Amino acid sequence: MSKKLFVLVLVVLMVPAAFMFAGGQQEGGEEASNLMVIITPDKDNTFFTAEADAAKAKAEELGYETLLAVHGDDPKQEGDIIDTAISRNAAAIIIDIANADASPNNLKRATEAGIPVFCMDREINATGIAKAQLISNNFQGAKLGGERFVELMGEEGKYVELVGKESDTNAGVRSKGFHNIIDQYPDMEMVARETANWSQTEAYSVIESVLQANPDVDGIICGNDTMALGAQAAIDAAGKGDIIVMGFDGNDNVLDSIMQGKIDGTVMQPNAKNAQMAVELADKYIKTGSTGMDEEKILNDCFLITPDNADQWRGFTKIK
Protein backbone atom coordinates (compact mmCIF):
# COMPACT_ATOMS: atom_id res chain seq x y z
CA MET A 1 0.00 0.00 0.00
CA SER A 2 2.67 2.43 0.98
CA LYS A 3 4.53 1.70 -2.26
CA LYS A 4 1.38 2.40 -4.25
CA LEU A 5 1.07 5.70 -2.48
CA PHE A 6 4.67 6.48 -3.27
CA VAL A 7 4.09 5.87 -6.98
CA LEU A 8 0.97 7.99 -6.86
CA VAL A 9 2.91 10.86 -5.29
CA LEU A 10 5.56 10.51 -7.99
CA VAL A 11 2.94 10.62 -10.72
CA VAL A 12 1.49 13.76 -9.23
CA LEU A 13 4.96 15.27 -9.14
CA MET A 14 5.62 14.15 -12.69
CA VAL A 15 2.76 16.12 -14.23
CA PRO A 16 4.21 19.60 -13.64
CA ALA A 17 7.68 18.30 -14.46
CA ALA A 18 6.45 17.06 -17.81
CA PHE A 19 4.78 20.40 -18.42
CA MET A 20 7.98 22.19 -17.66
CA PHE A 21 9.74 19.93 -20.11
CA ALA A 22 7.15 20.60 -22.79
CA GLY A 23 7.34 24.33 -22.09
CA GLY A 24 11.07 24.29 -22.45
CA GLN A 25 10.88 22.50 -25.78
CA GLN A 26 8.29 24.86 -27.16
CA GLU A 27 10.28 27.88 -26.15
CA GLY A 28 13.43 26.68 -27.83
CA GLY A 29 11.64 25.69 -30.99
CA GLU A 30 9.71 28.85 -31.69
CA GLU A 31 11.22 31.88 -33.38
CA ALA A 32 11.18 35.06 -31.27
CA SER A 33 8.60 37.47 -32.66
CA ASN A 34 9.08 41.08 -33.67
CA LEU A 35 6.46 42.27 -31.19
CA MET A 36 6.94 44.82 -28.43
CA VAL A 37 4.11 44.80 -25.91
CA ILE A 38 3.66 48.26 -24.38
CA ILE A 39 1.66 48.32 -21.14
CA THR A 40 0.57 51.53 -19.41
CA PRO A 41 -1.87 52.30 -16.56
CA ASP A 42 -4.60 54.35 -18.21
CA LYS A 43 -5.84 55.49 -21.61
CA ASP A 44 -7.75 58.57 -20.38
CA ASN A 45 -4.91 60.43 -18.67
CA THR A 46 -2.77 62.36 -21.18
CA PHE A 47 0.31 61.62 -19.09
CA PHE A 48 0.03 57.91 -19.81
CA THR A 49 -1.13 58.25 -23.41
CA ALA A 50 1.90 60.44 -24.12
CA GLU A 51 4.11 57.78 -22.54
CA ALA A 52 2.49 54.98 -24.60
CA ASP A 53 2.71 57.07 -27.78
CA ALA A 54 6.39 57.86 -27.21
CA ALA A 55 7.21 54.17 -26.67
CA LYS A 56 5.13 53.09 -29.69
CA ALA A 57 6.72 55.68 -31.99
CA LYS A 58 10.24 54.70 -30.93
CA ALA A 59 9.48 50.97 -31.30
CA GLU A 60 8.02 51.41 -34.79
CA GLU A 61 10.94 53.61 -35.76
CA LEU A 62 13.21 50.71 -34.80
CA GLY A 63 11.13 48.29 -36.91
CA TYR A 64 9.01 46.54 -34.30
CA GLU A 65 5.32 45.73 -34.31
CA THR A 66 3.57 47.01 -31.21
CA LEU A 67 0.67 45.92 -29.02
CA LEU A 68 -0.67 48.53 -26.58
CA ALA A 69 -2.63 47.61 -23.46
CA VAL A 70 -3.67 49.26 -20.19
CA HIS A 71 -3.92 47.60 -16.77
CA GLY A 72 -5.98 50.26 -14.93
CA ASP A 73 -3.63 50.06 -11.90
CA ASP A 74 -4.90 46.52 -11.33
CA PRO A 75 -2.16 43.90 -10.82
CA LYS A 76 -4.53 41.09 -11.84
CA GLN A 77 -5.31 42.72 -15.15
CA GLU A 78 -1.61 43.41 -15.56
CA GLY A 79 -0.98 39.68 -15.06
CA ASP A 80 -3.51 38.80 -17.76
CA ILE A 81 -1.85 41.16 -20.25
CA ILE A 82 1.53 39.64 -19.46
CA ASP A 83 0.13 36.17 -20.08
CA THR A 84 -1.07 37.40 -23.46
CA ALA A 85 2.39 38.76 -24.18
CA ILE A 86 3.87 35.37 -23.22
CA SER A 87 1.43 33.44 -25.43
CA ARG A 88 2.26 35.74 -28.35
CA ASN A 89 5.95 35.18 -27.65
CA ALA A 90 6.70 38.91 -27.48
CA ALA A 91 10.25 40.08 -28.14
CA ALA A 92 10.07 42.45 -25.17
CA ILE A 93 7.63 44.00 -22.71
CA ILE A 94 7.77 47.74 -22.03
CA ILE A 95 5.71 48.52 -18.95
CA ASP A 96 4.60 51.26 -16.57
CA ILE A 97 3.70 48.91 -13.72
CA ALA A 98 0.51 48.64 -11.65
CA ASN A 99 1.97 48.28 -8.17
CA ALA A 100 5.53 48.35 -6.82
CA ASP A 101 5.04 45.31 -4.57
CA ALA A 102 2.53 43.21 -6.54
CA SER A 103 3.90 43.67 -10.07
CA PRO A 104 7.28 41.93 -9.65
CA ASN A 105 5.52 38.54 -9.56
CA ASN A 106 3.77 39.29 -12.85
CA LEU A 107 7.01 40.44 -14.45
CA LYS A 108 8.83 37.36 -13.18
CA ARG A 109 6.44 35.17 -15.18
CA ALA A 110 7.48 36.98 -18.35
CA THR A 111 11.22 36.79 -17.65
CA GLU A 112 10.92 33.10 -16.80
CA ALA A 113 9.26 32.60 -20.19
CA GLY A 114 12.30 34.24 -21.75
CA ILE A 115 10.75 37.66 -22.44
CA PRO A 116 12.86 40.60 -21.27
CA VAL A 117 10.97 43.28 -19.33
CA PHE A 118 11.77 46.99 -19.25
CA CYS A 119 10.08 49.31 -16.76
CA MET A 120 9.39 52.98 -17.36
CA ASP A 121 8.13 55.73 -15.04
CA ARG A 122 7.24 53.71 -11.93
CA GLU A 123 9.78 51.50 -10.19
CA ILE A 124 9.30 48.01 -8.77
CA ASN A 125 10.48 47.15 -5.28
CA ALA A 126 12.82 44.50 -6.58
CA THR A 127 15.95 44.27 -8.65
CA GLY A 128 17.13 41.44 -10.89
CA ILE A 129 13.78 41.00 -12.66
CA ALA A 130 13.57 43.89 -15.13
CA LYS A 131 16.50 44.30 -17.50
CA ALA A 132 16.28 48.05 -16.92
CA GLN A 133 14.08 50.47 -15.00
CA LEU A 134 13.83 54.01 -16.33
CA ILE A 135 12.33 55.74 -13.35
CA SER A 136 10.81 59.18 -12.95
CA ASN A 137 12.25 60.60 -9.77
CA ASN A 138 8.88 61.50 -8.28
CA PHE A 139 10.29 62.26 -4.87
CA GLN A 140 12.84 64.71 -6.24
CA GLY A 141 10.10 66.25 -8.40
CA ALA A 142 7.75 66.61 -5.44
CA LYS A 143 10.48 68.31 -3.42
CA LEU A 144 11.07 70.67 -6.33
CA GLY A 145 7.34 71.47 -6.47
CA GLY A 146 7.21 71.83 -2.68
CA GLU A 147 10.13 74.27 -2.69
CA ARG A 148 8.53 76.40 -5.39
CA PHE A 149 5.17 76.31 -3.58
CA VAL A 150 6.74 77.49 -0.31
CA GLU A 151 8.59 80.23 -2.16
CA LEU A 152 5.40 81.46 -3.89
CA MET A 153 3.57 81.40 -0.54
CA GLY A 154 6.29 83.57 1.04
CA GLU A 155 7.04 80.67 3.45
CA GLU A 156 3.73 81.20 5.29
CA GLY A 157 -0.03 80.78 5.01
CA LYS A 158 -2.88 78.28 4.85
CA TYR A 159 -2.80 75.58 2.25
CA VAL A 160 -4.65 72.51 1.00
CA GLU A 161 -3.10 69.32 -0.33
CA LEU A 162 -4.86 67.22 -2.97
CA VAL A 163 -3.62 63.63 -2.91
CA GLY A 164 -3.82 61.11 -5.78
CA LYS A 165 -5.22 57.60 -5.91
CA GLU A 166 -4.14 55.72 -2.82
CA SER A 167 -3.33 52.46 -4.63
CA ASP A 168 -0.75 54.22 -6.79
CA THR A 169 2.65 54.27 -5.10
CA ASN A 170 3.43 57.65 -6.62
CA ALA A 171 0.49 59.31 -4.84
CA GLY A 172 2.19 58.58 -1.53
CA VAL A 173 5.69 59.29 -2.82
CA ARG A 174 4.69 62.77 -4.04
CA SER A 175 2.82 63.59 -0.85
CA LYS A 176 5.89 62.61 1.17
CA GLY A 177 8.07 64.76 -1.08
CA PHE A 178 5.80 67.79 -0.62
CA HIS A 179 5.80 67.41 3.14
CA ASN A 180 9.52 66.70 3.24
CA ILE A 181 9.92 70.36 2.25
CA ILE A 182 6.80 72.15 3.48
CA ASP A 183 6.94 70.71 7.01
CA GLN A 184 10.27 72.45 7.54
CA TYR A 185 8.41 75.78 7.45
CA PRO A 186 6.46 76.21 10.71
CA ASP A 187 4.35 79.08 9.33
CA MET A 188 2.88 76.90 6.59
CA GLU A 189 -0.43 75.58 7.91
CA MET A 190 -2.26 72.72 6.20
CA VAL A 191 -6.01 73.26 6.66
CA ALA A 192 -7.16 70.28 4.57
CA ARG A 193 -5.66 67.16 3.00
CA GLU A 194 -8.07 65.34 0.70
CA THR A 195 -7.85 62.74 -2.02
CA ALA A 196 -9.31 63.47 -5.44
CA ASN A 197 -8.11 60.18 -7.00
CA TRP A 198 -6.16 61.90 -9.83
CA SER A 199 -9.55 63.15 -11.12
CA GLN A 200 -10.32 66.62 -12.43
CA THR A 201 -14.04 66.51 -11.55
CA GLU A 202 -13.37 65.14 -8.06
CA ALA A 203 -10.77 67.85 -7.48
CA TYR A 204 -13.31 70.48 -8.54
CA SER A 205 -15.95 69.36 -6.03
CA VAL A 206 -13.42 68.78 -3.22
CA ILE A 207 -11.94 72.28 -3.60
CA GLU A 208 -15.37 73.82 -4.01
CA SER A 209 -16.39 72.60 -0.55
CA VAL A 210 -12.95 73.18 1.03
CA LEU A 211 -13.12 76.84 -0.03
CA GLN A 212 -16.56 77.21 1.54
CA ALA A 213 -15.22 75.93 4.87
CA ASN A 214 -11.87 77.79 4.59
CA PRO A 215 -12.35 81.00 2.60
CA ASP A 216 -8.85 82.23 3.55
CA VAL A 217 -6.84 79.47 1.84
CA ASP A 218 -3.67 80.86 0.20
CA GLY A 219 -2.49 77.87 -1.81
CA ILE A 220 -3.31 74.39 -3.11
CA ILE A 221 -0.63 71.83 -3.88
CA CYS A 222 -1.78 68.94 -6.07
CA GLY A 223 -0.41 65.43 -6.59
CA ASN A 224 -0.98 65.69 -10.33
CA ASP A 225 -1.99 68.05 -13.10
CA THR A 226 -5.54 66.85 -13.72
CA MET A 227 -6.36 67.61 -10.07
CA ALA A 228 -4.65 71.00 -10.43
CA LEU A 229 -6.91 71.79 -13.39
CA GLY A 230 -9.98 70.85 -11.32
CA ALA A 231 -8.74 72.94 -8.38
CA GLN A 232 -8.06 75.96 -10.61
CA ALA A 233 -11.57 75.68 -12.14
CA ALA A 234 -13.12 75.66 -8.64
CA ILE A 235 -11.00 78.70 -7.70
CA ASP A 236 -12.12 80.52 -10.85
CA ALA A 237 -15.76 79.67 -10.11
CA ALA A 238 -15.37 81.02 -6.56
CA GLY A 239 -13.73 84.20 -7.89
CA LYS A 240 -10.54 83.69 -5.85
CA GLY A 241 -7.91 84.21 -8.53
CA ASP A 242 -5.00 84.88 -6.18
CA ILE A 243 -4.83 81.38 -4.68
CA ILE A 244 -1.57 79.67 -5.61
CA VAL A 245 -1.92 76.31 -7.42
CA MET A 246 0.91 73.87 -7.99
CA GLY A 247 0.53 70.79 -10.18
CA PHE A 248 2.63 67.73 -11.06
CA ASP A 249 3.25 65.94 -14.43
CA GLY A 250 3.61 68.74 -16.97
CA ASN A 251 0.62 68.09 -19.19
CA ASP A 252 -0.11 70.50 -22.04
CA ASN A 253 -3.36 71.86 -20.56
CA VAL A 254 -1.52 72.88 -17.42
CA LEU A 255 1.31 74.45 -19.42
CA ASP A 256 -1.35 76.54 -21.21
CA SER A 257 -2.92 77.50 -17.88
CA ILE A 258 0.49 78.56 -16.53
CA MET A 259 1.10 80.72 -19.60
CA GLN A 260 -2.33 82.32 -19.06
CA GLY A 261 -1.28 83.20 -15.51
CA LYS A 262 -3.72 80.84 -13.78
CA ILE A 263 -1.98 77.73 -12.45
CA ASP A 264 1.31 78.92 -10.92
CA GLY A 265 3.64 76.04 -11.64
CA THR A 266 4.07 72.32 -12.16
CA VAL A 267 6.74 69.65 -12.22
CA MET A 268 7.64 68.16 -15.59
CA GLN A 269 8.18 64.42 -15.56
CA PRO A 270 10.72 63.02 -18.04
CA ASN A 271 8.14 60.50 -19.21
CA ALA A 272 8.65 60.65 -22.97
CA LYS A 273 12.37 60.27 -22.36
CA ASN A 274 11.83 57.29 -20.04
CA ALA A 275 9.62 55.59 -22.64
CA GLN A 276 12.07 56.15 -25.49
CA MET A 277 15.05 55.00 -23.43
CA ALA A 278 13.15 51.87 -22.32
CA VAL A 279 12.48 50.93 -25.95
CA GLU A 280 16.04 51.72 -27.05
CA LEU A 281 17.49 49.56 -24.27
CA ALA A 282 15.03 46.77 -25.16
CA ASP A 283 16.16 46.94 -28.78
CA LYS A 284 19.80 46.81 -27.73
CA TYR A 285 19.11 43.87 -25.42
CA ILE A 286 17.25 41.94 -28.15
CA LYS A 287 20.08 42.48 -30.61
CA THR A 288 23.12 42.03 -28.35
CA GLY A 289 21.89 40.22 -25.23
CA SER A 290 22.81 43.16 -23.01
CA THR A 291 21.53 46.67 -22.30
CA GLY A 292 25.12 47.86 -21.98
CA MET A 293 24.24 49.73 -18.77
CA ASP A 294 26.15 49.33 -15.50
CA GLU A 295 23.05 49.62 -13.39
CA GLU A 296 19.50 48.34 -13.72
CA LYS A 297 17.78 51.35 -12.17
CA ILE A 298 18.17 54.65 -13.93
CA LEU A 299 16.61 57.53 -12.05
CA ASN A 300 15.67 60.46 -14.28
CA ASP A 301 15.06 63.79 -12.58
CA CYS A 302 11.97 65.99 -13.00
CA PHE A 303 12.07 69.68 -13.93
CA LEU A 304 10.35 72.71 -12.45
CA ILE A 305 7.95 74.57 -14.76
CA THR A 306 7.28 78.26 -14.16
CA PRO A 307 5.70 80.96 -16.34
CA ASP A 308 9.25 81.59 -17.66
CA ASN A 309 9.80 78.16 -19.22
CA ALA A 310 6.28 76.75 -19.74
CA ASP A 311 6.51 77.44 -23.48
CA GLN A 312 9.63 75.27 -23.81
CA TRP A 313 7.73 71.98 -23.40
CA ARG A 314 5.00 70.14 -25.35
CA GLY A 315 3.83 66.56 -25.07
CA PHE A 316 6.26 66.02 -22.13
CA THR A 317 9.16 66.77 -24.46
CA LYS A 318 11.50 69.75 -24.45
CA ILE A 319 10.96 71.59 -27.72
CA LYS A 320 13.16 74.66 -27.19
Next chain:
Amino acid sequence: MIHKSMIIQRTLVFLILIALLSVGCTIKKIGEEDKNKGGDEYSTWTKSGKAFDPVAYVDSIWDEKLIPVFKEESDDVNMVLQALAEDKETAVEQYGLKHKSGETEPTFKVKGTAKVAEYDDSSRNGLFMLDLPPFDGETDVPMQVGPVIRKTAIRDSVSFISFTDVGNQLQFASLADELNKRMKKEAVEPLDLDTIEGKTIQFYGAVKLEEGQTIDDVVITPVHIEVVDEPAGEED
Protein backbone atom coordinates in the same frame (compact mmCIF):
# COMPACT_ATOMS: atom_id res chain seq x y z
CA MET B 1 5.55 -14.68 -8.88
CA ILE B 2 2.92 -12.08 -9.65
CA HIS B 3 4.19 -10.18 -6.72
CA LYS B 4 7.73 -10.11 -8.03
CA SER B 5 6.81 -8.87 -11.54
CA MET B 6 4.75 -6.09 -10.00
CA ILE B 7 7.78 -4.98 -8.03
CA ILE B 8 9.88 -4.94 -11.19
CA GLN B 9 7.17 -2.99 -12.98
CA ARG B 10 6.99 -0.48 -10.20
CA THR B 11 10.75 -0.15 -10.10
CA LEU B 12 10.76 0.56 -13.83
CA VAL B 13 8.04 3.20 -13.49
CA PHE B 14 9.98 4.67 -10.61
CA LEU B 15 13.18 4.90 -12.67
CA ILE B 16 11.36 6.50 -15.58
CA LEU B 17 9.80 8.99 -13.22
CA ILE B 18 13.16 9.87 -11.70
CA ALA B 19 14.54 10.37 -15.19
CA LEU B 20 11.66 12.61 -16.18
CA LEU B 21 11.85 14.56 -12.95
CA SER B 22 15.53 15.20 -13.33
CA VAL B 23 14.96 16.46 -16.88
CA GLY B 24 12.35 18.83 -15.47
CA CYS B 25 14.74 19.99 -12.78
CA THR B 26 17.51 20.69 -15.25
CA ILE B 27 15.32 22.91 -17.36
CA LYS B 28 14.21 24.89 -14.36
CA LYS B 29 17.82 25.42 -13.37
CA ILE B 30 18.72 26.91 -16.75
CA GLY B 31 15.85 29.32 -16.32
CA GLU B 32 17.22 30.42 -12.96
CA GLU B 33 20.71 30.91 -14.26
CA ASP B 34 19.32 32.98 -17.08
CA LYS B 35 17.42 35.31 -14.81
CA ASN B 36 20.47 35.79 -12.60
CA LYS B 37 22.62 36.72 -15.55
CA GLY B 38 21.36 40.31 -15.30
CA GLY B 39 23.21 40.94 -12.04
CA ASP B 40 21.96 40.89 -8.46
CA GLU B 41 19.72 38.38 -6.83
CA TYR B 42 16.13 39.36 -6.19
CA SER B 43 16.07 41.87 -3.41
CA THR B 44 12.86 43.44 -2.25
CA TRP B 45 13.73 46.31 -0.02
CA THR B 46 10.41 46.91 1.60
CA LYS B 47 9.42 43.33 2.33
CA SER B 48 12.62 41.54 3.20
CA GLY B 49 13.20 43.59 6.31
CA LYS B 50 16.60 44.75 5.14
CA ALA B 51 15.31 48.28 4.84
CA PHE B 52 17.93 50.91 4.25
CA ASP B 53 19.02 52.78 7.38
CA PRO B 54 20.19 56.27 6.35
CA VAL B 55 21.49 57.22 9.81
CA ALA B 56 23.68 54.16 10.13
CA TYR B 57 24.88 54.56 6.55
CA VAL B 58 25.82 58.23 7.00
CA ASP B 59 27.54 57.38 10.30
CA SER B 60 29.60 54.82 8.47
CA ILE B 61 30.74 57.12 5.65
CA TRP B 62 30.86 60.71 6.92
CA ASP B 63 34.28 60.77 8.62
CA GLU B 64 35.80 57.79 6.92
CA LYS B 65 34.86 58.33 3.30
CA LEU B 66 32.92 61.49 2.55
CA ILE B 67 35.09 64.14 4.21
CA PRO B 68 38.33 62.55 2.93
CA VAL B 69 36.93 62.51 -0.63
CA PHE B 70 36.09 66.22 -0.37
CA LYS B 71 39.52 67.03 1.07
CA GLU B 72 41.21 65.08 -1.69
CA GLU B 73 39.13 65.89 -4.74
CA SER B 74 37.78 69.43 -4.25
CA ASP B 75 38.81 72.15 -6.69
CA ASP B 76 39.36 75.78 -5.84
CA VAL B 77 35.98 77.50 -5.82
CA ASN B 78 37.24 80.53 -7.74
CA MET B 79 38.60 78.35 -10.53
CA VAL B 80 35.33 76.41 -10.82
CA LEU B 81 33.20 79.57 -10.82
CA GLN B 82 35.40 81.19 -13.43
CA ALA B 83 35.20 78.13 -15.63
CA LEU B 84 31.41 78.07 -15.24
CA ALA B 85 31.20 81.76 -16.12
CA GLU B 86 33.06 81.09 -19.35
CA ASP B 87 31.36 77.92 -20.52
CA LYS B 88 29.25 75.45 -18.57
CA GLU B 89 30.05 72.41 -20.71
CA THR B 90 33.79 72.88 -20.52
CA ALA B 91 33.55 73.49 -16.77
CA VAL B 92 31.60 70.26 -16.31
CA GLU B 93 34.15 68.41 -18.40
CA GLN B 94 37.06 69.79 -16.41
CA TYR B 95 35.78 69.92 -12.84
CA GLY B 96 32.38 68.27 -12.70
CA LEU B 97 31.19 64.83 -11.72
CA LYS B 98 28.56 63.38 -13.98
CA HIS B 99 27.01 60.24 -12.60
CA LYS B 100 27.48 57.08 -14.57
CA SER B 101 23.81 56.22 -14.66
CA GLY B 102 20.73 58.33 -15.06
CA GLU B 103 20.46 61.91 -16.01
CA THR B 104 21.57 63.45 -12.75
CA GLU B 105 22.80 66.95 -13.39
CA PRO B 106 26.49 67.63 -12.90
CA THR B 107 28.00 68.35 -9.49
CA PHE B 108 31.23 69.95 -8.31
CA LYS B 109 33.28 69.56 -5.16
CA VAL B 110 34.77 72.91 -4.18
CA LYS B 111 37.06 74.33 -1.50
CA GLY B 112 38.14 77.82 -0.61
CA THR B 113 38.57 80.67 1.80
CA ALA B 114 35.93 83.38 2.02
CA LYS B 115 34.66 86.26 4.11
CA VAL B 116 31.04 86.03 5.27
CA ALA B 117 29.91 89.40 3.88
CA GLU B 118 26.37 88.88 5.11
CA TYR B 119 24.28 86.25 6.90
CA ASP B 120 20.83 86.35 5.29
CA ASP B 121 18.31 84.60 7.52
CA SER B 122 15.19 86.20 6.02
CA SER B 123 14.27 82.78 4.63
CA ARG B 124 14.32 79.46 6.48
CA ASN B 125 16.82 78.54 3.77
CA GLY B 126 19.42 80.78 5.43
CA LEU B 127 22.46 81.87 3.41
CA PHE B 128 26.01 83.05 4.01
CA MET B 129 26.77 85.58 1.27
CA LEU B 130 30.43 84.86 0.59
CA ASP B 131 33.08 87.29 -0.58
CA LEU B 132 35.84 85.32 -2.28
CA PRO B 133 39.43 86.55 -2.63
CA PRO B 134 40.37 89.21 -3.54
CA PHE B 135 38.20 90.54 -0.72
CA ASP B 136 36.41 93.53 -2.22
CA GLY B 137 33.32 93.54 0.00
CA GLU B 138 31.15 92.24 -2.86
CA THR B 139 29.19 89.01 -2.59
CA ASP B 140 30.50 86.40 -5.03
CA VAL B 141 28.50 83.30 -4.14
CA PRO B 142 25.91 82.18 -1.54
CA MET B 143 26.34 79.19 0.78
CA GLN B 144 23.24 77.59 2.33
CA VAL B 145 23.41 76.98 6.07
CA GLY B 146 19.77 76.20 6.94
CA PRO B 147 17.81 75.46 8.98
CA VAL B 148 16.28 74.35 5.66
CA ILE B 149 18.87 72.83 3.34
CA ARG B 150 17.72 72.48 -0.24
CA LYS B 151 18.47 69.81 -2.81
CA THR B 152 20.83 66.90 -2.87
CA ALA B 153 24.22 68.35 -3.75
CA ILE B 154 26.18 66.44 -1.10
CA ARG B 155 24.72 63.07 -2.04
CA ASP B 156 25.16 63.65 -5.74
CA SER B 157 28.71 64.98 -5.61
CA VAL B 158 30.46 61.76 -4.58
CA SER B 159 30.81 58.84 -6.95
CA PHE B 160 30.73 56.12 -4.29
CA ILE B 161 27.01 56.62 -3.62
CA SER B 162 24.82 55.10 -6.32
CA PHE B 163 21.07 54.82 -6.62
CA THR B 164 21.01 51.08 -7.34
CA ASP B 165 22.91 50.34 -4.13
CA VAL B 166 20.38 52.20 -2.02
CA GLY B 167 17.12 50.66 -3.19
CA ASN B 168 14.24 52.95 -4.13
CA GLN B 169 13.80 56.67 -4.66
CA LEU B 170 12.43 57.26 -1.15
CA GLN B 171 15.44 55.66 0.46
CA PHE B 172 17.72 57.50 -1.93
CA ALA B 173 16.04 60.77 -0.89
CA SER B 174 16.21 59.91 2.81
CA LEU B 175 19.94 59.45 2.36
CA ALA B 176 20.27 62.97 0.91
CA ASP B 177 18.22 64.38 3.80
CA GLU B 178 20.37 62.58 6.35
CA LEU B 179 23.56 63.89 4.72
CA ASN B 180 22.16 67.43 4.87
CA LYS B 181 21.21 66.94 8.50
CA ARG B 182 24.62 65.60 9.37
CA MET B 183 26.23 68.54 7.58
CA LYS B 184 24.25 71.02 9.72
CA LYS B 185 25.40 69.22 12.86
CA GLU B 186 29.05 69.02 11.81
CA ALA B 187 29.56 72.25 9.89
CA VAL B 188 26.93 74.82 10.93
CA GLU B 189 25.95 74.10 14.55
CA PRO B 190 29.44 74.75 15.97
CA LEU B 191 29.37 78.27 14.47
CA ASP B 192 28.16 81.36 16.33
CA LEU B 193 25.75 82.70 13.72
CA ASP B 194 25.17 85.96 15.61
CA THR B 195 28.78 87.03 15.15
CA ILE B 196 29.61 85.28 11.88
CA GLU B 197 29.35 88.34 9.63
CA GLY B 198 32.77 89.71 8.72
CA LYS B 199 34.61 86.54 9.68
CA THR B 200 36.80 84.51 7.37
CA ILE B 201 36.02 80.85 6.86
CA GLN B 202 37.70 77.92 5.18
CA PHE B 203 35.29 75.46 3.66
CA TYR B 204 34.67 72.38 1.60
CA GLY B 205 31.34 72.08 -0.17
CA ALA B 206 29.25 70.72 -3.01
CA VAL B 207 27.55 72.48 -5.91
CA LYS B 208 24.87 70.99 -8.12
CA LEU B 209 23.49 72.76 -11.15
CA GLU B 210 19.97 71.70 -12.02
CA GLU B 211 18.63 71.58 -15.57
CA GLY B 212 18.93 74.97 -17.23
CA GLN B 213 20.75 76.58 -14.31
CA THR B 214 23.77 78.81 -14.84
CA ILE B 215 26.48 80.38 -12.74
CA ASP B 216 23.89 82.80 -11.32
CA ASP B 217 22.11 79.87 -9.64
CA VAL B 218 25.17 78.43 -7.90
CA VAL B 219 24.65 77.80 -4.19
CA ILE B 220 27.33 76.02 -2.21
CA THR B 221 26.18 73.31 0.20
CA PRO B 222 29.02 73.04 2.73
CA VAL B 223 30.29 69.80 4.25
CA HIS B 224 32.96 71.45 6.39
CA ILE B 225 33.32 75.04 7.67
CA GLU B 226 36.10 76.38 9.85
CA VAL B 227 36.43 79.95 11.11
CA VAL B 228 40.07 80.90 10.58
CA ASP B 229 40.60 84.33 12.09
CA GLU B 230 39.45 83.46 15.59
CA PRO B 231 42.00 83.85 18.36
CA ALA B 232 43.91 80.59 18.63
CA GLY B 233 42.34 77.96 20.85
CA GLU B 234 38.71 79.06 20.45
CA GLU B 235 38.08 76.85 17.48
CA ASP B 236 39.22 73.33 17.13
